[in-house]
Amino acid sequence: MAFNVDNYGNITLIQGDSGELVIDGINTDGDYEVYMAIQDKARKPIGTELCVHTNRRSSVVFMLTGDYTDLLKVDKNEAFAIYYYGIKVCSGTTLLEDTLIFGDSEIGDVNTITVYPKKVEGI
Numbered sequence: 001m002a003f004n005v006d007n008y009g010n011i012t013l014i015q016g017d018s019g020e021l022v023i024d025g026i027n028t029d030g031d032y033e034v035y036m037a038i039q040d041k042a043r044k045p046i047g048t049e050l051c052v053h054t055n056r057r058s059s060v061v062f063m064l065t066g067d068y069t070d071l072l073k074v075d076k077n078e079a080f081a082i083y084y085y086g087i088k089v090c091s092g093t094t095l096l097e098d099t100l101i102f103g104d105s106e107i108g109d110v111n112t113i114t115v116y117p118k119k120v121e122g123i
Contacts, residue, residue, distance in 0.1 A: 009102025
């Protein structure tokens with residue numbers, strides 16, 4: 001696994017690496033759409049929002065490709081960069097929109113992605 005996720009939902013990764021982010025505990029009473037969005041420190045969106053369907057499962061997996069995490073830039077004079085992300089569960093039939101709070105987090109806490117610079121380019 002290329003990503004580390006702590007008890008508050010904060011992610012640590014290396015720029016350009018791929019990995020999976022598993023979201024558990026989703027209600028199984030419907031087929032929900034689960035969205036993930038990443039923002040920079042100015043709250044500007046990075047890339048496009050990702051979307052997966054639950055198909056009545058209690059968990060989903062977001063596969064973050066190397067190309068996607070390569071969008072998370074680290075300045076040459078910085079040891080790492082901090083980005084923010086959110087996950088929202090939506091249902092078009094019930095008009096439900098629920099932003100998820102992870103682990104020991106509370107409303108108002110931000111979920112961070114700490115990105116370290118890539119060490120090798122690879123493919």
